[in-house]
Amino acid sequence: PIPCVPWQSQTSGQYQRRVRWGGAGSEETKISEESDSEESPKEIEVDEEGHHALDLKGQEGFEQELRTHDYTLMNFYAPWCHWCKALAPTYEKAADKFDEIEFTHKRIRAKFASLNCEKYSAICRQYKVRAYPTLLIFNYDKPVYPRYDGDRSVDSLVDFLKKAVLDYETHMPNIFHDQACRIEGYINVARVPGNFHVEARSQTEDLSPAMANLSHIVHHLQFGNTLVPALEKKLPTRQQFMIHPLDGEVFILDKVHAAPQHYIKVVTTMYEFENGQRVSSYQLTTQNRVATYQSDEIPEAKFTYDMSPVSVIVSQRREPFYSFLTSLFAIIGGAFTVISLCDGAVETVNVRLKRTLGKLS
Numbered sequence: 639p640i641p642c643v644p645w646q647s648q649t650s651g652q653y654q655r656r657v658r659w660g661g662a663g664s665e666e667t668k669i670s671e672e673s674d675s676e677e678s679p680k681e682i683e684v685d686e687e688g689h690h691a692l693d694l695k696g697q698e699g700f701e702q703e704l705r706t707h708d709y710t711l712m713n714f715y716a717p718w719c720h721w722c723k724a725l726a727p728t729y730e731k732a733a734d735k736f737d738e739i740e741f742t743h744k745r746i747r748a749k750f751a752s753l754n755c756e757k758y759s760a761i762c763r764q765y766k767v768r769a770y771p772t773l774l775i776f777n778y779d780k781p782v783y784p785r786y787d788g789d790r791s792v793d794s795l796v797d798f799l800k801k802a803v804l805d806y807e808t809h810m811p812n813i814f815h816d817q818a819c820r821i822e823g824y825i826n827v828a829r830v831p832g833n834f835h836v837e838a839r840s841q842t843e844d845l846s847p848a849m850a851n852l853s854h855i856v857h858h859l860q861f862g863n864t865l866v867p868a869l870e871k872k873l874p875t876r877q878q879f880m881i882h883p884l885d886g887e888v889f890i891l892d893k894v895h896a897a898p899q900h901y902i903k904v905v906t907t908m909y910e911f912e913n914g915q916r917v918s919s920y921q922l923t924t925q926n927r928v929a930t931y932q933s934d935e936i937p938e939a940k941f942t943y944d945m946s947p948v949s950v951i952v953s954q955r956r957e958p959f960y961s962f963l964t965s966l967f968a969i970i971g972g973a974f975t976v977i978s979l980c981d982g983a984v985e986t987v988n989v990r991l992k993r994t995l996g997k998l999s
Contacts, residue, residue, distance in 0.1 A: 682737045683749060691733035691750040700753060700761055704779040708806060709748040711786075711799045712774050716756050719770040725790055732795035739796075741803060743848065748803045750795075775802055829945050837938035845936055852897035852939045856884040861904050861920040861943070872911060877952060880921040889939075891928065897937035901925045906949040912956050921950065 685692045691713065694700045704710055713729055715722035733750030741748075755762035755770065765774065765781055773786035775798075782802065788794045825834055838850045860882045870878055889898040905921045931937045 689730055689733070690737050691730050691752050694751055694753050696758065697761060700758070701779065703749070703751055704776050707747045707749050707776075708778065709746075709799060709803050710776045711748075711750050711795070712776055713750070713752040714755050714762050714765070714767045714770065714772040714774070715752055716770045717754060718756070722771045725771050728790060728792055729795065732792045735792060736796050736799060739800060743846070746803060746806070748799060750799070773798075775799065777802075777806070827943075831942075831944045833940055833942040835938045835940040837936060839936070847931070847934060847936050848894040850937050851891060851894075852937050853890045854898065854939055855888050856886070858882060859884045859941075861922060863917075863919060865909070865917060865919060869909070869911060869915070869917065872954065873909070873952070877921075880923070881919060883922050883924050887926075889926065889928075895931045895933055895935070895937060896928050897931065897939050899927050899929045899939075900941045901927075902941065902943040903946055904943050905946040908949070908951045910951065910953040912954040 682690070683692065684690055687693070692703065694703055713722075713725070715725075729750065729752070736748070736750060753761060755767060773795075775782040775786070786795075786798055788798060821836060827834075836852070836854070838845055838852075865881065870881070884900065891897070901924065903923045905923070907919050907921045909917045909919060911917070929937075929940070
């Protein structure tokens with residue numbers, strides 16, 4: 639395994655609470671020591687009253703919340719509304735549960751939030767809030783319709799925002815698309831079925847599965863000894879290709895949690911050249927597909943090979959000149975015979991036709 643890209647791990651050894659005091663501009667950060675771990679802390683935001691579902695204050699606080707989060711589930715409520723009061727404890731529990739979720743991309747920020755439409759009616763009119771409570775997802779400052787109309791339970795609310803974040807995460811570009819590594823070398827393997835694979839791995843860091851891009855180009859892959867170029871050029875084009883069929887093949891992935899898989903059948907081959915030289919090598923046939931991995935698995939480019947019980951001998955022999963003459967005369971004789979048969983058939987039909995018409999004397 640060869641680490642291609644430097645990675646950084648983040649775990650939730652501590653909880654960092656960013657508490658908002660009233661307006662959007664003032665913040666105080668508190669660290670609650672729940673572990674002695676020196677890992678990067680997981681950041682959890684609560685408002686000035688300790689709510690995980692942030693109760694936003696004013697136009698500025700509302701806009702800042704949307705700008706600083708990739709996704710926000712907004713609860714537009716009125717304090718006198720019976721249904722809003724019934725939803726409040728469930729909404730807070732859902733926000734607390736959602737804050738514990740670890741997404742693959744550590745920099746994704748998503749949050750539950752609430753806005754009092756009695757105090758900030760202009761904002762609610764802007765988003766055409768006609769009933770309370772109204773739940774609407776925002777992607778930054780853009781509302782994502784339709785509004786939520788599912789069950790008002792903790793799991794349903796969490797799943798609603800989680801699904802939006804996961805869909806967004808799936809289409810996030812790989813920031814390491816212009817970084818890669820080149821692997822070169824030899825592997826000694828037994829003449830039995832087996833495999834070798836290429837995987838991103840580190841001895842000091844935990845890698846992000848979604849950021850492991852196993853797209854690759856196979857510049858050269860061959861089993862056995864490499865033929866001298868001068869000898870390889872003497873082989874038919876098809877035979878040259880089958881020695882290293884993966885050479886120059888490009889495998890580009892357009893989605894995360896996936897990797898190309900190659901299945902190779904290896905056939906022992908003996909090449910006998912016209913000068914009497916014998917060279918042992920291997921021919922390959924390949925099948926390729928893209929395998930899908932679980933979200934917590936590191937994808938790997940896998941090469942699986944199987945040794946065929948059949949061996950092949952490819953011989954080159956120069957044909958003598960008399961063989962060419964024999965073939966030539968055989969072709970000429972065959973052509974003459976076919977023409978004679980056709981001529982006889984035509985003549986027979988012509989005679990019968992004349993006899994039928996009474997023109998035959």
